[in-house]
Amino acid sequence: MPDHAQPTFPQTGGCQCGAVRYELREPPLGIWACHCSLCRKQSGSAFGLSMSVALDALVFTRGDPGSWTRQAESGHWLDCLYCCDCGSRLIHRRHENDGRQTLKPGTLDDTSWVVPERHFFTESALDWVRPLFPAGTDSAS
Ligand SMILES: [Zn+2]
Ligand SMILES: [Zn+2]
Known part of the structure:
Protein backbone atom coordinates (compact mmCIF):
# COMPACT_ATOMS: atom_id res chain seq x y z
CA MET A 1 0.00 0.00 0.00
CA PRO A 2 1.14 3.59 -0.58
CA ASP A 3 2.94 5.36 2.24
CA HIS A 4 0.13 7.77 2.96
CA ALA A 5 -2.41 5.00 3.44
CA GLN A 6 -2.56 4.21 7.14
CA PRO A 7 -6.06 2.91 7.79
CA THR A 8 -6.95 1.30 11.07
CA ALA A 19 -29.95 -0.95 4.79
CA VAL A 20 -26.80 -3.08 4.42
CA ARG A 21 -23.76 -2.35 6.58
CA TYR A 22 -20.48 -4.21 6.97
CA GLU A 23 -17.22 -4.22 8.83
CA LEU A 24 -13.89 -4.87 7.15
CA ARG A 25 -11.67 -6.32 9.84
CA GLU A 26 -8.36 -6.85 8.04
CA PRO A 27 -6.24 -4.94 5.54
CA PRO A 28 -7.03 -5.69 1.89
CA LEU A 29 -4.98 -8.04 -0.28
CA GLY A 30 -4.99 -5.63 -3.21
CA ILE A 31 -6.72 -2.63 -4.79
CA TRP A 32 -7.12 -2.08 -8.53
CA ALA A 33 -9.08 -0.14 -11.10
CA CYS A 34 -10.56 -1.77 -14.18
CA HIS A 35 -11.36 0.24 -17.28
CA CYS A 36 -13.23 -2.47 -19.22
CA SER A 37 -16.70 -1.70 -20.53
CA LEU A 38 -18.35 -4.19 -18.15
CA CYS A 39 -16.88 -2.48 -15.08
CA ARG A 40 -18.01 0.84 -16.49
CA LYS A 41 -21.51 -0.57 -16.93
CA GLN A 42 -21.54 -2.08 -13.45
CA SER A 43 -20.29 1.02 -11.67
CA GLY A 44 -22.27 3.49 -13.74
CA SER A 45 -19.09 5.54 -13.76
CA ALA A 46 -15.82 5.88 -15.68
CA PHE A 47 -14.21 2.70 -14.31
CA GLY A 48 -14.61 0.04 -11.66
CA LEU A 49 -12.70 0.01 -8.38
CA SER A 50 -12.04 -3.31 -6.70
CA MET A 51 -10.53 -4.34 -3.38
CA SER A 52 -9.59 -7.94 -2.73
CA VAL A 53 -10.30 -8.98 0.86
CA ALA A 54 -10.21 -12.32 2.64
CA LEU A 55 -13.59 -14.07 2.84
CA ASP A 56 -13.59 -14.00 6.64
CA ALA A 57 -12.29 -10.42 6.84
CA LEU A 58 -15.67 -8.91 6.01
CA VAL A 59 -18.75 -9.28 8.21
CA PHE A 60 -22.23 -7.93 7.51
CA THR A 61 -23.49 -6.01 10.53
CA ARG A 62 -26.89 -4.98 9.16
CA GLY A 63 -29.18 -6.30 6.42
CA ASP A 64 -28.88 -9.17 3.99
CA PRO A 65 -27.61 -8.42 0.51
CA GLY A 66 -29.29 -9.87 -2.55
CA SER A 67 -27.30 -11.80 -5.13
CA TRP A 68 -27.08 -11.85 -8.91
CA THR A 69 -24.92 -14.35 -10.75
CA ARG A 70 -23.06 -13.86 -13.99
CA GLN A 71 -20.34 -15.64 -15.91
CA ALA A 72 -17.15 -13.65 -16.35
CA GLU A 73 -15.21 -13.67 -19.62
CA SER A 74 -12.66 -15.86 -17.87
CA GLY A 75 -15.38 -18.51 -17.47
CA HIS A 76 -15.66 -18.08 -13.72
CA TRP A 77 -19.12 -17.69 -12.23
CA LEU A 78 -19.49 -14.64 -10.03
CA ASP A 79 -22.03 -13.93 -7.31
CA CYS A 80 -22.63 -10.19 -7.24
CA LEU A 81 -23.97 -9.01 -3.87
CA TYR A 82 -26.02 -5.81 -3.71
CA CYS A 83 -28.49 -3.97 -1.50
CA CYS A 84 -32.05 -5.07 -2.34
CA ASP A 85 -33.40 -1.62 -1.45
CA CYS A 86 -31.05 0.81 -3.19
CA GLY A 87 -29.17 -1.49 -5.57
CA SER A 88 -25.64 -0.51 -4.55
CA ARG A 89 -23.19 -3.23 -5.61
CA LEU A 90 -21.12 -4.31 -2.63
CA ILE A 91 -19.20 -7.52 -3.22
CA HIS A 92 -18.26 -10.00 -5.94
CA ARG A 93 -17.50 -13.63 -5.05
CA ARG A 94 -16.33 -16.44 -7.27
CA HIS A 95 -18.26 -19.69 -7.01
CA GLU A 96 -15.14 -21.73 -6.49
CA ASN A 97 -14.01 -20.56 -3.07
CA ASP A 98 -10.49 -19.18 -3.36
CA GLY A 99 -10.54 -17.63 0.10
CA ARG A 100 -11.05 -14.09 -1.10
CA GLN A 101 -13.74 -11.81 -2.41
CA THR A 102 -13.87 -8.45 -4.12
CA LEU A 103 -15.29 -5.49 -2.24
CA LYS A 104 -16.44 -2.42 -4.15
CA PRO A 105 -14.39 -0.01 -2.05
CA GLY A 106 -16.39 3.09 -2.88
CA THR A 107 -18.90 1.72 -0.35
CA LEU A 108 -16.44 2.23 2.54
CA ASP A 109 -17.30 5.12 4.86
CA ASP A 110 -13.70 6.36 4.68
CA THR A 111 -12.29 6.12 1.15
CA SER A 112 -9.30 8.41 1.77
CA TRP A 113 -6.90 5.44 1.82
CA VAL A 114 -8.35 3.67 -1.22
CA VAL A 115 -5.65 4.01 -3.89
CA PRO A 116 -5.48 1.55 -6.79
CA GLU A 117 -2.12 -0.20 -7.17
CA ARG A 118 -2.84 -1.38 -10.69
CA HIS A 119 -5.00 -0.44 -13.66
CA PHE A 120 -6.48 -3.05 -15.96
CA PHE A 121 -7.81 -2.70 -19.51
CA THR A 122 -6.29 0.76 -19.83
CA GLU A 123 -6.62 0.49 -23.62
CA SER A 124 -10.37 0.97 -23.20
CA ALA A 125 -10.10 3.72 -20.58
CA LEU A 126 -11.86 7.01 -21.18
CA ASP A 127 -9.43 9.60 -22.53
CA TRP A 128 -9.79 11.95 -19.58
CA VAL A 129 -8.82 9.32 -17.00
CA ARG A 130 -5.60 8.33 -18.80
CA PRO A 131 -3.51 10.85 -16.80
CA LEU A 132 -4.28 8.64 -13.77
CA PHE A 133 -1.78 6.03 -14.95
CA PRO A 134 1.52 6.29 -16.78
CA ALA A 135 1.49 5.16 -20.42
CA GLY A 136 2.61 1.61 -20.94
CA THR A 137 1.55 0.36 -17.53
CA ASP A 138 -1.40 -1.62 -18.83
CA SER A 139 -1.56 -4.84 -16.95
CA ALA A 140 -4.63 -6.25 -18.65
CA SER A 141 -4.95 -9.94 -18.08
ZN1 LIG B 1 -13.43 -4.73 -15.73
ZN1 LIG C 1 -29.16 0.17 0.29
Whole structure:
Protein backbone atom coordinates (compact mmCIF):
# COMPACT_ATOMS: atom_id res chain seq x y z
CA MET A 1 0.00 0.00 0.00
CA PRO A 2 1.14 3.59 -0.58
CA ASP A 3 2.94 5.36 2.24
CA HIS A 4 0.13 7.77 2.96
CA ALA A 5 -2.41 5.00 3.44
CA GLN A 6 -2.56 4.21 7.14
CA PRO A 7 -6.06 2.91 7.79
CA THR A 8 -6.95 1.30 11.07
CA PHE A 9 -9.21 -1.73 11.24
CA PRO A 10 -12.04 -2.44 11.42
CA GLN A 11 -13.23 -0.11 8.68
CA THR A 12 -16.97 0.28 8.22
CA GLY A 13 -19.04 0.67 5.10
CA GLY A 14 -22.38 0.01 3.51
CA CYS A 15 -24.76 0.66 0.66
CA GLN A 16 -26.10 4.05 -0.36
CA CYS A 17 -29.34 3.79 1.67
CA GLY A 18 -27.80 2.23 4.78
CA ALA A 19 -29.95 -0.95 4.79
CA VAL A 20 -26.80 -3.08 4.42
CA ARG A 21 -23.76 -2.35 6.58
CA TYR A 22 -20.48 -4.21 6.97
CA GLU A 23 -17.22 -4.22 8.83
CA LEU A 24 -13.89 -4.87 7.15
CA ARG A 25 -11.67 -6.32 9.84
CA GLU A 26 -8.36 -6.85 8.04
CA PRO A 27 -6.24 -4.94 5.54
CA PRO A 28 -7.03 -5.69 1.89
CA LEU A 29 -4.98 -8.04 -0.28
CA GLY A 30 -4.99 -5.63 -3.21
CA ILE A 31 -6.72 -2.63 -4.79
CA TRP A 32 -7.12 -2.08 -8.53
CA ALA A 33 -9.08 -0.14 -11.10
CA CYS A 34 -10.56 -1.77 -14.18
CA HIS A 35 -11.36 0.24 -17.28
CA CYS A 36 -13.23 -2.47 -19.22
CA SER A 37 -16.70 -1.70 -20.53
CA LEU A 38 -18.35 -4.19 -18.15
CA CYS A 39 -16.88 -2.48 -15.08
CA ARG A 40 -18.01 0.84 -16.49
CA LYS A 41 -21.51 -0.57 -16.93
CA GLN A 42 -21.54 -2.08 -13.45
CA SER A 43 -20.29 1.02 -11.67
CA GLY A 44 -22.27 3.49 -13.74
CA SER A 45 -19.09 5.54 -13.76
CA ALA A 46 -15.82 5.88 -15.68
CA PHE A 47 -14.21 2.70 -14.31
CA GLY A 48 -14.61 0.04 -11.66
CA LEU A 49 -12.70 0.01 -8.38
CA SER A 50 -12.04 -3.31 -6.70
CA MET A 51 -10.53 -4.34 -3.38
CA SER A 52 -9.59 -7.94 -2.73
CA VAL A 53 -10.30 -8.98 0.86
CA ALA A 54 -10.21 -12.32 2.64
CA LEU A 55 -13.59 -14.07 2.84
CA ASP A 56 -13.59 -14.00 6.64
CA ALA A 57 -12.29 -10.42 6.84
CA LEU A 58 -15.67 -8.91 6.01
CA VAL A 59 -18.75 -9.28 8.21
CA PHE A 60 -22.23 -7.93 7.51
CA THR A 61 -23.49 -6.01 10.53
CA ARG A 62 -26.89 -4.98 9.16
CA GLY A 63 -29.18 -6.30 6.42
CA ASP A 64 -28.88 -9.17 3.99
CA PRO A 65 -27.61 -8.42 0.51
CA GLY A 66 -29.29 -9.87 -2.55
CA SER A 67 -27.30 -11.80 -5.13
CA TRP A 68 -27.08 -11.85 -8.91
CA THR A 69 -24.92 -14.35 -10.75
CA ARG A 70 -23.06 -13.86 -13.99
CA GLN A 71 -20.34 -15.64 -15.91
CA ALA A 72 -17.15 -13.65 -16.35
CA GLU A 73 -15.21 -13.67 -19.62
CA SER A 74 -12.66 -15.86 -17.87
CA GLY A 75 -15.38 -18.51 -17.47
CA HIS A 76 -15.66 -18.08 -13.72
CA TRP A 77 -19.12 -17.69 -12.23
CA LEU A 78 -19.49 -14.64 -10.03
CA ASP A 79 -22.03 -13.93 -7.31
CA CYS A 80 -22.63 -10.19 -7.24
CA LEU A 81 -23.97 -9.01 -3.87
CA TYR A 82 -26.02 -5.81 -3.71
CA CYS A 83 -28.49 -3.97 -1.50
CA CYS A 84 -32.05 -5.07 -2.34
CA ASP A 85 -33.40 -1.62 -1.45
CA CYS A 86 -31.05 0.81 -3.19
CA GLY A 87 -29.17 -1.49 -5.57
CA SER A 88 -25.64 -0.51 -4.55
CA ARG A 89 -23.19 -3.23 -5.61
CA LEU A 90 -21.12 -4.31 -2.63
CA ILE A 91 -19.20 -7.52 -3.22
CA HIS A 92 -18.26 -10.00 -5.94
CA ARG A 93 -17.50 -13.63 -5.05
CA ARG A 94 -16.33 -16.44 -7.27
CA HIS A 95 -18.26 -19.69 -7.01
CA GLU A 96 -15.14 -21.73 -6.49
CA ASN A 97 -14.01 -20.56 -3.07
CA ASP A 98 -10.49 -19.18 -3.36
CA GLY A 99 -10.54 -17.63 0.10
CA ARG A 100 -11.05 -14.09 -1.10
CA GLN A 101 -13.74 -11.81 -2.41
CA THR A 102 -13.87 -8.45 -4.12
CA LEU A 103 -15.29 -5.49 -2.24
CA LYS A 104 -16.44 -2.42 -4.15
CA PRO A 105 -14.39 -0.01 -2.05
CA GLY A 106 -16.39 3.09 -2.88
CA THR A 107 -18.90 1.72 -0.35
CA LEU A 108 -16.44 2.23 2.54
CA ASP A 109 -17.30 5.12 4.86
CA ASP A 110 -13.70 6.36 4.68
CA THR A 111 -12.29 6.12 1.15
CA SER A 112 -9.30 8.41 1.77
CA TRP A 113 -6.90 5.44 1.82
CA VAL A 114 -8.35 3.67 -1.22
CA VAL A 115 -5.65 4.01 -3.89
CA PRO A 116 -5.48 1.55 -6.79
CA GLU A 117 -2.12 -0.20 -7.17
CA ARG A 118 -2.84 -1.38 -10.69
CA HIS A 119 -5.00 -0.44 -13.66
CA PHE A 120 -6.48 -3.05 -15.96
CA PHE A 121 -7.81 -2.70 -19.51
CA THR A 122 -6.29 0.76 -19.83
CA GLU A 123 -6.62 0.49 -23.62
CA SER A 124 -10.37 0.97 -23.20
CA ALA A 125 -10.10 3.72 -20.58
CA LEU A 126 -11.86 7.01 -21.18
CA ASP A 127 -9.43 9.60 -22.53
CA TRP A 128 -9.79 11.95 -19.58
CA VAL A 129 -8.82 9.32 -17.00
CA ARG A 130 -5.60 8.33 -18.80
CA PRO A 131 -3.51 10.85 -16.80
CA LEU A 132 -4.28 8.64 -13.77
CA PHE A 133 -1.78 6.03 -14.95
CA PRO A 134 1.52 6.29 -16.78
CA ALA A 135 1.49 5.16 -20.42
CA GLY A 136 2.61 1.61 -20.94
CA THR A 137 1.55 0.36 -17.53
CA ASP A 138 -1.40 -1.62 -18.83
CA SER A 139 -1.56 -4.84 -16.95
CA ALA A 140 -4.63 -6.25 -18.65
CA SER A 141 -4.95 -9.94 -18.08
ZN1 LIG B 1 -29.16 0.17 0.29
ZN1 LIG C 1 -13.43 -4.73 -15.73
